[in-house]
Amino acid sequence: MATAVAAVISALAFFLLAAAWSILSSYYLTPRRIRLAMEKQGVRGPKPRFLVGNLPDIAALITKSTSADMPAIDHNIVGRLLPHYQLWSKLYGKRFVFWYGSEPRLCLTDTELIKEFLSSKYVQISGKSWLQLQGSKHFIGQGLLMANGNKWLHQRHVVAPAFMGEKLKNHMGYMVECTKKTISALSAAVAVAGGNKEVEIGEYLTRLTGDIISRTEFDSSYEKGKQIFHFLTRLQSLTAQSSRHLWIPAGRFFPSKFRREIKSLKKQVEKLLMEIIDSRRDSKEIGRSSSYGKGLLGMLLAETYKKEAFSYTLELVMDECKTFFFAGHETSALLLTWTVMLLATNPEWQEKARSEVQQICGYQPPTADQLPKLTLLQMIINESLRLYPPATLLPRMAFEDMKLGDLNIPKGLSIWIPVLAIHHDEEIWGRDAHSFNPDRFAARSFAMTRHFLPFASGPRNCVGQAYAMMEAKVILAMLLTSFSFTISENYRHAPVNVLTLKPKHGVLVYLKPLRN
Numbered sequence: 364m365a366t367a368v369a370a371v372i373s374a375l376a377f378f379l380l381a382a383a384w385s386i387l388s389s390y391y392l393t394p395r396r397i398r399l400a401m402e403k404q405g406v407r408g409p410k411p412r413f414l415v416g417n418l419p420d421i422a423a424l425i426t427k428s429t430s431a432d433m434p435a436i437d438h439n440i441v442g443r444l445l446p447h448y449q450l451w452s453k454l455y456g457k458r459f460v461f462w463y464g465s466e467p468r469l470c471l472t473d474t475e476l477i478k479e480f481l482s483s484k485y486v487q488i489s490g491k492s493w494l495q496l497q498g499s500k501h502f503i504g505q506g507l508l509m510a511n512g513n514k515w516l517h518q519r520h521v522v523a524p525a526f527m528g529e530k531l532k533n534h535m536g537y538m539v540e541c542t543k544k545t546i547s548a549l550s551a552a553v554a555v556a557g558g559n560k561e562v563e564i565g566e567y568l569t570r571l572t573g574d575i576i577s578r579t580e581f582d583s584s585y586e587k588g589k590q591i592f593h594f595l596t597r598l599q600s601l602t603a604q605s606s607r608h609l610w611i612p613a614g615r616f617f618p619s620k621f622r623r624e625i626k627s628l629k630k631q632v633e634k635l636l637m638e639i640i641d642s643r644r645d646s647k648e649i650g651r652s653s654s655y656g657k658g659l660l661g662m663l664l665a666e667t668y669k670k671e672a673f674s675y676t677l678e679l680v681m682d683e684c685k686t687f688f689f690a691g692h693e694t695s696a697l698l699l700t701w702t703v704m705l706l707a708t709n710p711e712w713q714e715k716a717r718s719e720v721q722q723i724c725g726y727q728p729p730t731a732d733q734l735p736k737l738t739l740l741q742m743i744i745n746e747s748l749r750l751y752p753p754a755t756l757l758p759r760m761a762f763e764d765m766k767l768g769d770l771n772i773p774k775g776l777s778i779w780i781p782v783l784a785i786h787h788d789e790e791i792w793g794r795d796a797h798s799f800n801p802d803r804f805a806a807r808s809f810a811m812t813r814h815f816l817p818f819a820s821g822p823r824n825c826v827g828q829a830y831a832m833m834e835a836k837v838i839l840a841m842l843l844t845s846f847s848f849t850i851s852e853n854y855r856h857a858p859v860n861v862l863t864l865k866p867k868h869g870v871l872v873y874l875k876p877l878r879n
């Protein structure tokens with residue numbers, strides 16, 4: 364008996380010691396090693412507090428800068444959304460280290476170094492950090508956005524073809540069909556109001572991009588896909604709220620009032636996904652269908668049957684479906700919403716874009732061959748992505764020591780790329796950096812430069828970039844030939860950064876039908 368008790372006590376002591384060592388190493392020794400390594404190279408930053416780092420400073424600065432709406436429609440939004448970047452870059456230079464809890468982050472704005480860091484040379488030894496993985500565990504899990512190393516490489520290789528070439532062109536039919544429905548809904552709303560109606564356009568565009576991605580993923584099971592996405596939207600918001608304390612030691616074990624709802628939503632989503640998956644398998648097995656479906660889900664299901672070293676499990680298929688919904692729907696809706704706001708406040712550009720669309724497409728929805736000819740529209744979209752990039756930041760962690768230009772980056776340091784600040788930098792874009800001037804993209808090559816990062820760059824850039832551009836052009840072209848839009852006097856300009864860059868109160872515009 365005494366030996367058994369002694370064994371339990373020593374196991375417990377061992378466990379406690381291991382836990383204490385892990386906490387000491389993660390929350391003190393490693394951060395200290397990284398801080399000293401960076402200080403040696405002259406890279407400094409605000410003084411961190413024990414455990415919380417600079418989080419209280421960041422929270423206080425953002426709370427202050429976003430406490431009120433902006434007094435006018437001003438595109439100079441860096442100080443509002445990244446006040447900590449603005450303050451610390453003035454004090455310590457454009458390279459500085461700050462602390463997200465006990466995670467050190469190197470702010471990097473040198474676009475030459477960023478290009479190198481995002482290149483294929485470093486793609487396998489950098490990626491998503493533990494904090495990011497934990498935060499999205501119950502939401503998008505191990506899908507492409509959160510995968511690292513070889514797993515990422517394999518997953519990317521499997522899904523990328525669904526968003527290229529002929530497959531991409533096949534999605535265009537869905538885009539046109541869904542946009543027609545949205546235009547009918549908007550026309551009906553306007554008709555009720557007697558021809559000039561104020562609408563919050565963001566709501567319509569979010570539903571529209573949700574419908575389109577649902578078709579792209581699930582083709583014939585689209586209605587069920589929409590149900591899934593309804594649950595996922597709630598799941599996304601709950602997981603974001605419940606992961607706020609992850610930076611605290613053992614924070615993931617804290618009781619969360621959302622835990623039960625998260626579990627139940629996750630179950631509901633997975634049940635619906637399994638129903639679609641089972642019906643696809645049945646159809647294929649009884650010979651009613653020759654494949655598992657044309658959409659992304661069909662492609663992924665086919666992968667589960669491959670006998671290769673890496674094959675998709677059903678869990679990973681589900682994570683991938685959730686990832687593509689998350690990554691491919693809100694970002695696109697935001698691009699469209701901000702573009703409508705910019706066109707509604709710049710009527711001369713709205714008219715120019717409309718003339719171009721009418722000249723090239725008449726009053727018909729654009730065809731795939733016509734899209735590259737919509738060059739003014741492309742310039743407008745680029746300028747919108749520059750001023751209001753839906754993804755304002757790119758965080759990546761170094762998994763190994765690496766040499767980046769003149770910098771030695773120690774393993775465990777997160778690189779924080781403030782895309783919004785780079786897009787508004789007067790040294791890069793000139794003195795009108797905060798103005799809406801699509802002409803700056805007239806020289807096509809500017810969009811290709813290392814200074815323009817709305818979709819990141821390198822091999823781990825946005826896999827849906829061509830899809831997003833095609834979708835934006837189709838929807839904007841169809842909206843422009845259906846309505847003219849002016850900004851409502853009730854619109855309040857209040858960009859906020861909650862994972863993505865959003866208009867806090869939506870975008871209120873008056874729509875006027877151009878045809879009966």
Ligand code: HEM
Pocket residue numbers: 507508509519686687690691692694695698752753754757758816817818819822823824825826827828830831
């Ligand atoms: C205007 C719309 C969009 C913007 C601004 C955008 C932006 C981005 C950015 C900045 C990244 C890199 C994120 C990071 O590594 O931290 C990314 C990755 C990704 N995007 Fe997009 N995206 C858009 C639309 C889409 C669409 C339509 C899809 C899918 C159909 C999509 C799917 C993805 C996926 C799966 C990744 C992860 C890629 C990887 O890690 O290999 N995105 N996107």
